[in-house]
Amino acid sequence: MKKTLARGLTALAGAALMLGTAACGSSADIAGPPGDVSDPKNPVYFKYADNPSFDLVYLADKLGYFDDAGIKPKYVGPVDGNQLIPLTDTGDLDFATRMASLTISAINGGADLKIVAASNQTLPDAPHMNYFVRKDSGITATSLDELEGKTIAMNGFGACAEYVTKQYLTSKGVDVDKVNWVPTPDAQSEQAVETGAADLSIIHAPFSGHALNNPDLVSLFSDFDLDGGASGSQPYTGNGKFIRRFPAQTEELVGILGKTQSWVNRNPDQARQYIADRIGQNVQDITRYAYVNNAIIDRKQIQYWIDTLEKFGQVPEDSLTADDVATNQYNPYAESDALLETQAENQVDLTVGEK
Numbered sequence: 001m002k003k004t005l006a007r008g009l010t011a012l013a014g015a016a017l018m019l020g021t022a023a024c025g026s027s028a029d030i031a032g033p034p035g036d037v038s039d040p041k042n043p044v045y046f047k048y049a050d051n052p053s054f055d056l057v058y059l060a061d062k063l064g065y066f067d068d069a070g071i072k073p074k075y076v077g078p079v080d081g082n083q084l085i086p087l088t089d090t091g092d093l094d095f096a097t098r099m100a101s102l103t104i105s106a107i108n109g110g111a112d113l114k115i116v117a118a119s120n121q122t123l124p125d126a127p128h129m130n131y132f133v134r135k136d137s138g139i140t141a142t143s144l145d146e147l148e149g150k151t152i153a154m155n156g157f158g159a160c161a162e163y164v165t166k167q168y169l170t171s172k173g174v175d176v177d178k179v180n181w182v183p184t185p186d187a188q189s190e191q192a193v194e195t196g197a198a199d200l201s202i203i204h205a206p207f208s209g210h211a212l213n214n215p216d217l218v219s220l221f222s223d224f225d226l227d228g229g230a231s232g233s234q235p236y237t238g239n240g241k242f243i244r245r246f247p248a249q250t251e252e253l254v255g256i257l258g259k260t261q262s263w264v265n266r267n268p269d270q271a272r273q274y275i276a277d278r279i280g281q282n283v284q285d286i287t288r289y290a291y292v293n294n295a296i297i298d299r300k301q302i303q304y305w306i307d308t309l310e311k312f313g314q315v316p317e318d319s320l321t322a323d324d325v326a327t328n329q330y331n332p333y334a335e336s337d338a339l340l341e342t343q344a345e346n347q348v349d350l351t352v353g354e355k
Contacts, residue, residue, distance in 0.1 A: 038070030127222030128232030
């Protein structure tokens with residue numbers, strides 16, 4: 001039995017008792033299909049950004065996983081990456097995938113959000129981001145102090161590009177306050193470092209693949225080299241009002257994300273081809289993505305970002321726990337709502353054999 005169905009049966013008894021009282025009270029927002037059953041004949045549409053990125057929602061759509069689903073994406077056009085979480089809070093989007101740090105910071109500020117699905121993992125051959133300089137720059141992995149007084153292009157503040165990099169550079173004796181940090185979209189960061197507008201560019205997959213093939217550039221290291229993959233995950237965050245109103249549809253979406261993750265892991269080259277076609281690049285320039293199993297969230301990946309934000313003074317110490325931020329409540333593959341401790345508990349692909 002699905003978790004939302006079990007909860008729905010329990011809730012029905014309470015709803016029946018409340019019916020008379022509700023009929024006499026003020027009207028609630030009841031438009032749209034019910035949220036306790038996901039019905040393909042009466043689907044719910046979730047608002048989602050149409051961005052040029054390696055994204056499970058786009059791949060699931062391409063694979064036809066939404067065709068017979070009771071929840072389907074409604075693309076609202078391109079959205080700047082730094083606005084994805086704020087717009088999910090306001091309800092202009094219903095779901096988004098971004099670094100957990102941004103969701104944690106938003107929740108700390110009062111946002112009604114919840115992380116509902118785990119996403120990618122960083123591996124040696126599937127890094128989340130790479131650090132590029134010109135080959136003739138003179139900057140090497142052992143001369144990072146030369147970055148003082150120079151410009152680093154990154155996709156935005158408040159997430160991996162800022163905090164992972166600042167922690168690493170500080171550990172190497174670099175005064176990060178003497179570095180000029182310039183927000184630059186990933187699609188423009190290769191050009192920035194190639195033309196000299198930036199001295200180092202931090203570029204995320206899938207755009208890092210093109211830079212890796214650029215003969216004028218060199219990758220000094222990847223995020224996996226810096227922290228072993230501890231930081232490089234972009235879980236899926238949902239608008240609180242949406243997921244409470246449509247729990248069964250949210251559960252179906254999380255199940256689709258989990259199934260798509262497994263498909264990508266089993267078919268990495270075909271996934272790269274689909275993304276190449278989508279963003280208009282050659283497939284050899286698309287960096288591979290790898291995902292955790294079953295979209296199940298673990299505490300370790302969330303706690304990493306809580307600890308990091310506390311360290312940088314962005315979140316008060318002990319003000320939030322991982323359970324305040326994330327839940328497996330809507331994951332049909334999870335044994336309970338509780339977060340796993342680590343992904344070591346999630347080594348079996350539970351989607352195998354599903355259509």
